Amino acid sequence: MSRSRVLTGITTTGTPHLGNYVGAIRPAVADSHDESIDSFFFLADYHALIKCQDPAQVHQSAREIAATWLALGLDTTKSTFYRQSDVPEVLELNWILSCVCAKGLMNRAHAYKAAVQDNEGKGEDADFGITMGLFSYPVLMAADILAFNADKVPVGRDQIQHIEMARDMAQRFNHLFGETFTLPEAVVDDNVAVLSGLDGRKMSKSYGNTIPLFLPEKKLQKHINKIKTNLLEPGEPKDPDDSTVFQIWQAFATPAETAEMRQRFADGIGWGDAKKALFALINDQIGEARQRYEEILQDGAYLDDELRKGAERARAEAAALLDKARKAVGLSRFA
Numbered sequence: 001m002s003r004s005r006v007l008t009g010i011t012t013t014g015t016p017h018l019g020n021y022v023g024a025i026r027p028a029v030a031d032s033h034d035e036s037i038d039s040f041f042f043l044a045d046y047h048a049l050i051k052c053q054d055p056a057q058v059h060q061s062a063r064e065i066a067a068t069w070l071a072l073g074l075d076t077t078k079s080t081f082y083r084q085s086d087v088p089e090v091l092e093l094n095w096i097l098s099c100v101c102a103k104g105l106m107n108r109a110h111a112y113k114a115a116v117q118d119n120e121g122k123g124e125d126a127d128f129g130i131t132m133g134l135f136s137y138p139v140l141m142a143a144d145i146l147a148f149n150a151d152k153v154p155v156g157r158d159q160i161q162h163i164e165m166a167r168d169m170a171q172r173f174n175h176l177f178g179e180t181f182t183l184p185e186a187v188v189d190d191n192v193a194v195l196s197g198l199d200g201r202k203m204s205k206s207y208g209n210t211i212p213l214f215l216p217e218k219k220l221q222k223h224i225n226k227i228k229t230n231l232l233e234p235g236e237p238k239d240p241d242d243s244t245v246f247q248i249w250q251a252f253a254t255p256a257e258t259a260e261m262r263q264r265f266a267d268g269i270g271w272g273d274a275k276k277a278l279f280a281l282i283n284d285q286i287g288e289a290r291q292r293y294e295e296i297l298q299d300g301a302y303l304d305d306e307l308r309k310g311a312e313r314a315r316a317e318a319a320a321l322l323d324k325a326r327k328a329v330g331l332s333r334f335a
């Protein structure tokens with residue numbers, strides 16, 4: 001049995017936050033050390049252009065994300081870590097897939113449909129503000145995945161549809177031109193917590209309710225202090241299962257620590273004390289990585305070097321497959 005190949009991309013438009021850490025980065029870094037997994041992780045910087053036309057932000061976000069993954073101990077000898085834009089084969093495949101992807105399939109993509117609905121709700125033209133990038137974004141994502149014949153794609157629930165579309169494109173291509181692409185599978189880990197943010201909704205950049213992962217200590221405590229709670233006083237029993245503070249605690253604590261905190265909630269721990277404890281727990285776990293992060297963030301040459309090595313390995317893989325795909329559709333030398 002060959003090793004299963006796991007691949008996932010991170011869109012470079014924001015600063016990594018606790019939700020990204022718990023939901024995606026921590027499990028991915030763990031996978032990178034696992035000999036039985038052949039992992040590919042990349043900065044989806046072409047995807048960033050769909051949502052963000054601020055070059056400074058796209059650039060800075062890529063830097064922060066790369067530094068974060070490396071600071072947290074991603075093993076770049078075992079896993080392949082690269083910038084999407086360093087692998088031109090992905091864009092070549094993007095075009096080839098565009099030519100087998102039904103437009104009707106893209107009409108059904110959630111992100112596009114939501115944009116159209118939003119326009120209609122505002123009485124705008126249905127196409128207002130919608131670029132071809134947004135419309136055909138699932139094709140680029142399919143190219144990301146199929147260019148490496150990935151078996152498994154760890155994603156959030158909101159991305160499942162895109163993986164299904166990638167399967168669809170792979171199937172269509174294979175049917176027309178012969179077995180070429182592996183059909184990828186979405187992996188949604190139900191054991192991984194989806195963290196709540198400051199306001200109690202899912203922690204997400206688009207809600208502006210995040211706690212950035214590598215804040216300086218004082219700021220981290222300040223952010224934690226802003227987590228919304230109810231008005232119960234110290235001494236009054238509190239419901240842990242209805243509390244963002246407890247939910248985040250659980251994502252960082254051992255089962256024993258979680259049981260202990262559950263008891264303290266029942267005993268009426270004050271919100272101030274609970275938040276202090278939460279700060280200490282998180283700070284303990286990420287303190288060392290934060291120090292490395294600060295150093296790596298300043299070391300552009302190191303970042304570039306790591307990403308260049310990754311891109312070389314990624315390109316070697318993708319080039320072989322692209323060769324096959326080009327031939328399959330009739331693009332090849334005459335002699």
Ligand code: TRP
Nearest residue numbers: 008009010011044047141144153
């Ligand atoms: N679109 C994904 C997101 O927003 C990021 C992404 C881009 C991705 N290409 C990918 C994820 C390929 C998995 C595989 O989260």
